[in-house]
Amino acid sequence: METIKARGKFHAAHRQLDYDGKCAYVHGHTWRGAFVIRTECFPRLEKLDMSVDFGALKDIFKFLDHKMLISARDATFLDTKLFDPQGVVVMPGENPSVENVAEYCLDQAVEVLQGLFPQRGYQYHIEVSIQETDNNFFVADRLLRC
Numbered sequence: 001m002e003t004i005k006a007r008g009k010f011h012a013a014h015r016q017l018d019y020d021g022k023c024a025y026v027h028g029h030t031w032r033g034a035f036v037i038r039t040e041c042f043p044r045l046e047k048l049d050m051s052v053d054f055g056a057l058k059d060i061f062k063f064l065d066h067k068m069l070i071s072a073r074d075a076t077f078l079d080t081k082l083f084d085p086q087g088v089v090v091m092p093g094e095n096p097s098v099e100n101v102a103e104y105c106l107d108q109a110v111e112v113l114q115g116l117f118p119q120r121g122y123q124y125h126i127e128v129s130i131q132e133t134d135n136n137f138f139v140a141d142r143l144l145r146c
Contacts, residue, residue: 002042006054007034008061012089014069014096026068031101032131033061035109039124043117052116060108064089069096098132102140105130114146122146 013028035057042051067089070077093100106128127141
């Protein structure tokens with residue numbers, strides 16, 4: 001079994017719609033993310049003799065840096081007259097919770113892997129860990145065959 005690990009961090013804001021408490025208001029975090037990808041034996045790009053560019057995974061976190069993370073139902077931040085769409089990223093789900101930020105990152109990592117060695121039958125176990133605060137983490141994983 002082989003393993004690739006890539007870590008990154010990003011500064012981003014969010015708010016939780018319909019939340020009864022301080023998280024209902026716009027606030028920010030220094031989020032930390034980590035990918036762990038495992039497979040029996042990573043395929044390698046011929047000329048580079050490497051499997052997955054760490055930068056392609058870390059770019060998922062970099063893209064979220066200094067953005068407003070929202071849900072598709074947050075009409076205020078979707079209003080292009082008020083907010084530049086380049087500064088807003090729509091997360092899956094009803095709110096941009098740490099769970100949904102992890103799901104977004106996991107979906108992006110799947111796209112990276114599917115683009116590298118499509119339809120060759122490789123099986124990957126992908127895990128993402130998102131740290132929202134010093135003491136709060138969410139971990140999600142997925143099996144992928146591509």
